[in-house]
Amino acid sequence: MVKIARWNHDGGTQSGFVDGDSCYALPAGRSVQALLEAGLDETLSIARETIGSVPAVPLADVRLLAPLVPGTIRDFVAFEEHVEGVRKSIDGVAGVVPEWYEAPTFYFTNPHTVTGTGEVIGIPAGCEDLDFETEVAAVVGRVPGSDGCNLTAGEAHRHIFGYTVLNDWSARDLQRREMKVSLGPCKGKDFANTLGPWIVTADEFEDRHDAEGFLPISMAVEVNGQRIGQDLLSNMGWPFAELVAYASQDSVVRPGDVLGSGTCGSGCLAELWGRNGSKTPPPLKTGDVVRMTVEGIGTIENTVGTRRDAVTRVPARPRPRSRVAAAAPSGA
Incomplete structure (x- = not known):
């Protein structure tokens, strides 16, 4: 099973793959968004190359983050x-x-x-x-x-x-x-x-x-x-x-x-x-x-x-219902 994650470890944020109880980081500068842009087939190939070929970090030693920063x-x-x-x-x-x-x-x-x-x-x-x-x-x-x-x-x-x-x-x-x-x-x-x-x-x-x-x-x-x-x-x-x-x-x-x-x-x-x-x-x-x-x-x-105690809601000001602009002063 390929699981894609982001995590904090040793003060830095990393992206990569989780396999079993281990995390395998992508090279510096590579992100989850880059995997999404590459597409599923290419990502599965990257996962096969990455898992087991880079140093593993125990899953228990990292703090998982949201797995991506969504566009929408x-x-x-x-x-x-x-x-x-x-x-x-x-x-x-x-x-x-x-x-x-x-x-x-x-x-x-x-x-x-x-x-x-x-x-x-x-x-x-x-x-x-x-x-x-x-x-x-x-x-x-x-x-x-x-x-x-x-x-x-x-x-x-x-x-x-x-x-x-x-x-x-x-x-x-x-x-x-x-x-x-x-x-x-x-x-x-x-x-x-x-x-x-x-x-x-x-x-x-x-x-x-x-x-x-x-x-x-x-x-x-x-x-x-x-x-x-x-x-x-x-x-x-x-x-x-x-x-x-x-x-x-x-x-x-x-x-x-x-x-x-x-x-x-x-x-x-x-x-x-x-x-x-x-x-x-x-x-x-x-x-x-x-x-x-x-x-x-x-x-x-x-x-x-x-x-959070502070409420920033501000009531609306009542407005007049006139929809006709006032006439300009004579001679203006």
């Missing part, structure tokens, strides 16, 4: 069960809107606040309802001869370089306020996303796709050692190839882009709040440990930190 992050909402539960929690309305079934829906989130496994995630200012979202993300790589535009599902499948675990951290109370303006989420999602622990290359899953292109691999989340939710990735409404193809329509996907599956069924607190009619289990608090595991990929774990 598109996060879909591809699980029907999740949509139903969260809509009840946020909007107080049962059911799934008909538009969800018509085409995949996603939002762009912040690539600059990506974190890795083991990092502490602070609670954003004004947030009382901190939540997690259990997801898998596909990472886009280069395909020779393709510009990444207007891809078919078959072409898009070849652009999937690998997969990683994604925790789309969510400030639900901020999100509820923002989405009442029919836009967002913005600060409800802006503060953190966790990716990791590494990228597992797509060839490792090639024989696991079902006849429709879905991956029936297990996803699970725990808080403080207690199981909160579990689902199969194959319960998505669309396979990843169709999500990548849809993202590319009248647009482009590039090496280093990340596309999230959206939260699996029972994979966040807000969905359970909607079903239970109360905030049970309770929102995350300082000191809580969130652990997500995806079959065939690995585990990410983060601790919730303290809340």
